[in-house]
Amino acid sequence: MPDPILYIGNKNYSSWSFRPWIGMRMAGIAFEERLVPFDMGNGNPAFVKFSPTGKVPVLIDDGVTIWESLAILDHVSRANPASGLWPDDNARRSRAMAVSLEMISSFSALRSACPMNMRRPRAAIATTAAIDADAARIQSLWDECLAETGGPFLLGNFSIADAMYAPVVNRLDVYGFETTQASAGYMARMKALPAWQEWEAAGRAEPWIVEEDEA
Incomplete structure (x- = not known):
């Protein structure tokens, strides 16, 4: 096949x-x-x-x-x-599904104002209360998951939940958001993954320039 x-x-x-x-x-x-x-x-x-x-x-x-x-x-x-994309443990699998679905249904202010952009120079932007609330909720979610599971990823081992939040790691990084210690460590571990670095290198090498808008 x-x-x-x-x-x-x-x-x-x-x-x-x-x-x-x-x-x-x-x-x-x-x-x-x-x-x-x-x-x-x-x-x-x-x-x-x-x-x-x-x-x-x-x-x-x-x-x-x-x-x-x-x-x-x-x-x-x-x-x-x-x-292992879904955790074997039933409770952790349900948590992974819940946080993945929250990624889809929420955070519209952050996603609209801060599109993923692998080659954007790191610089803070002017934010709104809605953007700040989105960033705070994401970090609260990450910190709670990491505290409960001990990491290194949201549900312990890398899972679908981490894949769903990967673009947000880029957003919080390149748009210069302040982060909690736990969230900063999580972001560093995500960016250190060989798969992340392969994608980022390819993105930086692309010739196409698009007006900032999420795709």
Whole structure:
């Protein structure tokens, strides 16, 4: 059976592409990467050739098309039960699901004002109460998880929850947010991962420049 195909967008900007990519890399799941760049504010019309939503990421596995980052990660986790992408412990698995879903449904102020950008020079920006509240909630969530599990990642070992928050690590870093000691340590461990560094290096090397807007 051929490896699944993961369609992604620009590595410098595409936060949703980063999530399944780093999760699959960390789990050692083989896949064929197909990067289809966008260099316009609304994506790329070519996405409709493989994506039912006209967005990335998309996974095609044995003829089945899966879109949405969390659905892709859940799919590959179930197809590779030894991957550890979902924690084995039932309580930790439920926590991983809860924090992953909160990432999808929340933090709109931070995500809108601070798009993922791997090559952005680190510099603080003027924030609003809503942005600060998002950053505080994320760090509270991280700190609680790390205190409960002992780390080094949110649920102990690297899991889908860490993959879902990977772009936020970039955001809090390059936009110069103050962080708690526990969150700063977590961010450093995430950025030290070989998979993170592979993605970041590729993103920094890309030629495409896009107006700041989350993709």
